Structure formats: structure tokens, C-alpha cells
Amino acid sequence: MTPDLVASLYVLLLAGFVGFEVIRRVSPLLHTPLMSLTNALSAIAVVGAIIIAGEQRSTLTTVLGTLAVIASTINLVGGFMITDRMLKMFKTRERKKP
Amino acid sequence: MSAYLVEPLIQVAYIFATALFILALKWLAAPATARRGVLAGEVGMLLAVVGTLLHHEIVSYQWILVGFVLGSAIGAPMALYMPMTAVPQRTALSHAFGALAAALVGTAEYYLHTPQLSRFTMVALALELLLGSLTFTGSLMAFGKLQELLPTRPVTYRGQNVVNLSLLALAVASGIYLVVEPGASHLFPVFVTLGLLFGVLLIIPIGGADMPTVISLLNSYAGLAASAMGFVLDNKLLIIAGALDGASGLILSVIMCKAMNRSFTNVLFGAFGQVQAGAEAKGETRTVRSATAEEAASILEAASSVIIVPGYGMAVAQAQHKVRELYDALTKRGVDVKFAIHPVAGRMPGHMNVLLAEADIPYDRLLDMDAINPELAHADVALVIGANDVTNPAARHDRSSPIYGMPILDVDKARTVMVIKRSMSPGFAGIENELYYLDKAMMLFGDAKAVVGDIVKALSDGGHG
Numbered sequence: 001m002t003p004d005l006v007a008s009l010y011v012l013l014l015a016g017f018v019g020f021e022v023i024r025r026v027s028p029l030l031h032t033p034l035m036s037l038t039n040a041l042s043a044i045a046v047v048g049a050i051i052i053a054g055e056q057r058s059t060l061t062t063v064l065g066t067l068a069v070i071a072s073t074i075n076l077v078g079g080f081m082i083t084d085r086m087l088k089m090f091k092t093r094e095r096k097k098p
Numbered sequence: 099m100s101a102y103l104v105e106p107l108i109q110v111a112y113i114f115a116t117a118l119f120i121l122a123l124k125w126l127a128a129p130a131t132a133r134r135g136v137l138a139g140e141v142g143m144l145l146a147v148v149g150t151l152l153h154h155e156i157v158s159y160q161w162i163l164v165g166f167v168l169g170s171a172i173g174a175p176m177a178l179y180m181p182m183t184a185v186p187q188r189t190a191l192s193h194a195f196g197a198l199a200a201a202l203v204g205t206a207e208y209y210l211h212t213p214q215l216s217r218f219t220m221v222a223l224a225l226e227l228l229l230g231s232l233t234f235t236g237s238l239m240a241f242g243k244l245q246e247l248l249p250t251r252p253v254t255y256r257g258q259n260v261v262n263l264s265l266l267a268l269a270v271a272s273g274i275y276l277v278v279e280p281g282a283s284h285l286f287p288v289f290v291t292l293g294l295l296f297g298v299l300l301i302i303p304i305g306g307a308d309m310p311t312v313i314s315l316l317n318s319y320a321g322l323a324a325s326a327m328g329f330v331l332d333n334k335l336l337i338i339a340g341a342l343d344g345a346s347g348l349i350l351s352v353i354m355c356k357a358m359n360r361s362f363t364n365v366l367f368g369a370f371g372q373v374q375a376g377a378e379a380k381g382e383t384r385t386v387r388s389a390t391a392e393e394a395a396s397i398l399e400a401a402s403s404v405i406i407v408p409g410y411g412m413a414v415a416q417a418q419h420k421v422r423e424l425y426d427a428l429t430k431r432g433v434d435v436k437f438a439i440h441p442v443a444g445r446m447p448g449h450m451n452v453l454l455a456e457a458d459i460p461y462d463r464l465l466d467m468d469a470i471n472p473e474l475a476h477a478d479v480a481l482v483i484g485a486n487d488v489t490n491p492a493a494r495h496d497r498s499s500p501i502y503g504m505p506i507l508d509v510d511k512a513r514t515v516m517v518i519k520r521s522m523s524p525g526f527a528g529i530e531n532e533l534y535y536l537d538k539a540m541m542l543f544g545d546a547k548a549v550v551g552d553i554v555k556a557l558s559d560g561g562h563g
Contacts, residue, residue, distance in 0.1 A: 005218055008329055008337060015338040018120060019345030025127045028353075028441065028466045031448030032185060034346060035317055037126055039192045041119050041139055042324045042343035047150045048203040048331050052210075053165060054156030061206040066161040068202035071195040073169020074176070076143060079192060081177035084136045086185075089455040090129045092462050 033086045040079025046072035104152050111149030112335040118142030119339055123346075129461055146335060182456045183413050186313065186445040187244040193316045194237035200323035201230030205290065207330055213281030220280050222329035224273040224289070229323035231293030232269075232300065237316050239301035244309060244445055252305040265296045300366065306410070307487065309445045311354040311365045318347025350447045357441035357467075359493075359504040386522070389540035391552030394516055395560060398553065401478035401514075403434040405470065407507055408450050409443050411484015411520065415546035421483065422457035424550050427557045436463050438470040438480075438507050440488040471508050480512035482533075484519070484546045490531045501529060515539040518549045 026034050049072055053065030118138045125135030151162070180188055204226040208215070215223065242248035269292035272285055279285075304312050321343025328336030355362060398404060406425075412418060428435050437459070443450045451464050465473075474480060482489055489509040492499040509515055510533055517534060519541060533539060542549045 002218075004332060005329075008332065008334065011334050012325060012329075012337050012341055015341035016345055019123070019342040020349065022120060022123045022127075023342075023346045023349050026123070027128060028439070028448065029451045029461055029464060030126060030129065030132060031350060031353075032189075032446060032452045033132065033448070034123075034126055035189055035314070035350065035447065036185075036192070037122065037136065037139060038321065038343040038346040039189070039196060039317065040143070041122065041339050042196055042321050043199075044115075044119075044143065044146055044336055044339040045196065045199045045203065045324045045327055047146055047333060047336060048327050049165070049199055050147070050150050050162050051153055051155055051331075052203055052206045053161045054151075054153070054158060056158055056161075057210055061210055062161055064202045064206040066165045068199040068206075069162055069165025070169045070172070071202070072199040073166055074173035075192050075195050075199075076173070077170045078173030078177040078188075080136060080140050080143070081174060082180070082185075082188065084133060085177065086182075086452055086455070087129070087132045087136065089182075089452070089458075090132070090461045091455070091458065092129075092460050 029090070030087075033083050036079050036083045036086065039075055040083060043072045043076035043079060046076055104154060108149040108152055111145045112333075115142040115146040115149070116335055116338050118145070119342060123342060181416075182453055183416055184245075185452060186309065186449060187241055189313055189446055190237050190241040190244055190316070193313070193320045194234050194241065196320040197230045197233035197237060197316075197323055199230075200226055200320070200327050201234055201290070201293075203327055204230060204330065208286060209283075212283055212286075215280040217277060217280075219330055220277045222326045224277055226323050226326035226330060227290055228269060228273055228293045229319050229326065231290050232297035233316050233319040233323060235294045235297030236301045237297075237320070239298055240304070240309065240312060240316060243301070243304070243306065250306040252303045252308075254303050258299075258303060262296065262299050265292060265299060269293050269296055304365075306445065307442070308358075308365050310442045310447050310449075311351050311358070311360075311362075313446045314347050314350035314354055315362070315366075316347070318344050318351060321345075321347055354442055354447060357505060359501070384535045386534045386541050387537075387539065389516070389542055391542065391549060392556045392560075394540070394542055395553050395556035397514055397516075398428060398433070398479055398481070399431060399557060399560065401433055403436075403473075403477045404428060404479045404481060405436050405438050405474055405477045405512065407438045407440075407480060407482045407485050407489060407509055408454065409440075409483065409485025409488065410445060410449075411486075411518075411546050413444055413449065413453055413484070415484065415548075417483065417545075417547040417550055418453040418457040420547050420550040420554065421454070422459055423554045424557075425459055425463075427554055431557075436465055436470065436473065438474065438509075439464055439466050440485070440507055441467060443485055443488060467505060467507060474508045475511040477512040479514045479516060480509040482509060482515065482517045482519075483550065486519075486531055487529065489533050490529065492529065492532055496532075499529060509533060510536060513538065516542060518542045518544070518546050520545065 049068035122135040122139035125131040272289040325340025491510045493501045493504040493506045
């Protein structure tokens, strides 16, 4: 195992624990927006797709990369927008009055 | 710009993006700060994408731009115009897109680098592809079921589990072979096809009521696929974002499983539709008390506290706006109205909360199971709208019931129980609900939207007298 790989495994481990601790605190009220937000965040896969589509090493990989950019952009744009749309709907009575 | 400057710049962008992603989830914890969380996520994503675009390996922006434009053109209208009742479907679809992206990038990486892939990269790549392909087809199947393009009842056949598990074993075996022999490129398409096929077969026996668990599980898989991609590309930001998504999906599926008193394996391999046969054997015909909207209205009006229990039936009938009218009418008369939300009500975690929030019901009126159960005992009326199994008292005492042990809303402890239901047909689990036969229960048969509308009308007519 290379030192790089070991570092990556530590990163995975720590990120998993941080994820558990942070997400455990999310109110059940917001579980649907939670799922759409984490979905938007994992659209970070677009980073890998961009490089494959932009490298243009072969026709096959350019096509695969472009399709991957499309798929993750759908999640990225759609995920953030729907999460915000949902969260805007959550109001308390106090805020509704004025 | 020279590469000496660009490379550190990209890394700094990624580090800030990582911090912002974690803050995004932290701020999402409470409704008051949740929208700030979305903003943090958006800024983080922008930083990461701009950073990536600076990468020196990119020779042309043409196809990237095409991808951005097409992806936005599909994603934005979907997010803006989709009705809130369709949120579970959209979520399933977005898991499919996320997994597809991971599988496509993985495939491209394989063909770019085979046969010089190191053993470890190949392990990560195989995981990315297996999770990506099975989550892609699995989520599409879930989408089909939620959209009712496919039968929502579990589809089972003899030897199903044997078929599924052998298929998985075959997929894993071919993955292992590829790890040992990365150059075996003829096997690669077989490996991916097995993953795709397994995804389809895995979801076939899953019924509608298990969807909250399955959607959460697919969410987790899509995240882990992205994390595996991070190992392949040696990109820590991807590893972290994928791990956050994976952790979130896992936590939600554990919550859903607990709320149904079932295990993962039971949800995935123990199709629930099988137990129906025994339910009719009871023989004795019991009677239920049917009531009119006017009777219900007069009881509700006289109550001092009413707890409404919404379920999937409310979503199907799109009754949430009528329920808001009922809430307003009762609150105006000084009745204390609260909502009891079971974790698995609806088709995905938090489904009911989003629908009721859409109808402008203040979120401090929406209480989860643990908070509301003590209050149900003191409530004058529990009004069940389109929920069934989560209110069945058999779960508490009937050891022979398939839902025995499942935590339920103690609706039967309220002074009066009203149930709005389309017909007497049993719920998803195929189990009779003994709640309906209680002396204090009254049944209001009909479409949830129509019945609630009738009650509201009866309330406003009677209000003048």
C-alpha cells in the first residue's frame, strides 16, 4: 500500500465519522431535504466527469465523460434547487404573520 | 497561468469546498439555518467545479460545456415544476443519475488505463462500477414503482433469493478476476452487465411500503460509488463528499428499518407480500361504524385537542391543502391541532413533513413519533388520513402479526378515533387493522381530499348556528 492510499483511507474513515455525527443531528422534519442535499453534494462526481470529457483521449471516453457530465449536472443543479424550494416551505407561525 | 500556480490553487479550492460541504450538512440540522446550508453547499460546489476547470489536463471545453448546458436544461425544470407529491420519484431518479455518472467515469477510467491499473486502483474501480451499475438500474426500478409505471406490489417467485444471490456472487467473482487480471477487457462488459442485472432483480420484490428504506439504501450506495471514484482518481474531495452521502443514506436506512422493526436483509430478501394468506382465516365478521362528514365535523368542533395522522393515502389523494383548510378551521375555533408523523409514513424519509409544509402548516405543529405518542393518550380525537399499518395496535400485542414489534403511533389511546380510508381493503402488509373495529372508532369512507373537504364544509356551515 502506498502512503497516498493510506492517507486516503484515513480520509474516508474520518469523513465517515464526521458524516455520522453531523447527520445524526438533522431533525426528522428535514429528512427529505437532507436526502436531496446530500444527493446534490455527491454530484461532486462532476469533477471526475469534467476531466474525462475535457482530456479527449479517445472518442469513447469523451462520449462517456460528456454523458457523465450531463448526469451529474442534472443532480447538481436540480438537487440544490429542489432542496431550497422545499426548505422555503418550512415556516413557523410567528414568521407567517407579518 | 503556469502549472506551478494552478495546481495549489485547485487544491485550495477543493479544501474550501470540503469545509463548506460539511458546514452545509451541519446547518441543515434545523429549519432556521437550513437554507444557509444549501448556500454553503452551492458555493462549495462552485469552487470545486471552477477549480477543476483549471486543470491542465483539459484540452477542450467544448463537451464539458455541452454537458453543463444539457444537464442544467434537464435538471432545473425538473426541480422547479415537479409537484411535491412526486419528491420520492425525483429522489429515486437522482440516485440513478448519480450512480450512472460514477459508472460512466469508472468505465472511461478502465479503458483509458487498462492493463496498467494497479491492483488497488482496480479494487476501487470494481467497487465503483458494481455499486454504480446496480444502483443505477435499482434506482430506475424504484422510480418505475413510485411513478406506478411498474407494479407496486412486490413481485416474487420461487427461488428468487437463490437467483439474486448467485447473480451477486457471479458479479463479485468477475470483479475479483478483473482485479487479478486487469487486462481481461473482454470480461469487463460482462461484469458491468451483471451489476446492472442485479440492480433490477434486487428491487423487483420490494413493495411500496418498503420504499423509504430502499431509497435510503440506494442513496447510501450512490454515495459510496462516488467515494470509490475518489480513490480511483486520487481525489480527497470526492472521497469525503461520497462518504458524507453514504453515511447519510445509511443513517436514514437504519432509522427506517428500526421504525418497521425489520432488518436490512429482511427488507431486501424477505418480500413482505407473502403473508397475506393467513389474514382472512379469522372467519368472524366484525362490524365497523361508518360515519358522515357532518358527524365528524361536530365531534371535531367540540374537541379541545385533535391529532392528525397523515399517511401515504394523503399524498396519493393530494389532500394536503384540504388538510390545511381543516387545520385553519379548527385552529380558528380554538382547537389545538397537531400532526403525528411516523418515520415510515409515505414513500421516503420525511415525505409527510414536506407535503404538510408545502400546504403552509407551521412545522412546529409536526411532531415525530416519540414526541407525539404521550400526547395521543390525552387527545380528544385522532384523525387518521390515509395511514394504516403504522396505527395498528396489533403491532403491540399480537405476536402472530407480521408487524408485531413495529413501533406504532398510539392512535387507539385517543378518546375518539376517526379514520379516512378509501375502502376496508387491508394495508400494504395485507394485515387487518383492528383499530377500525374499536368501539370508539368511526370510519369515513372515501377519497381523502373529498372527505376532508366535506368536513371543512360541514364545519363552516355549522359555524353560523
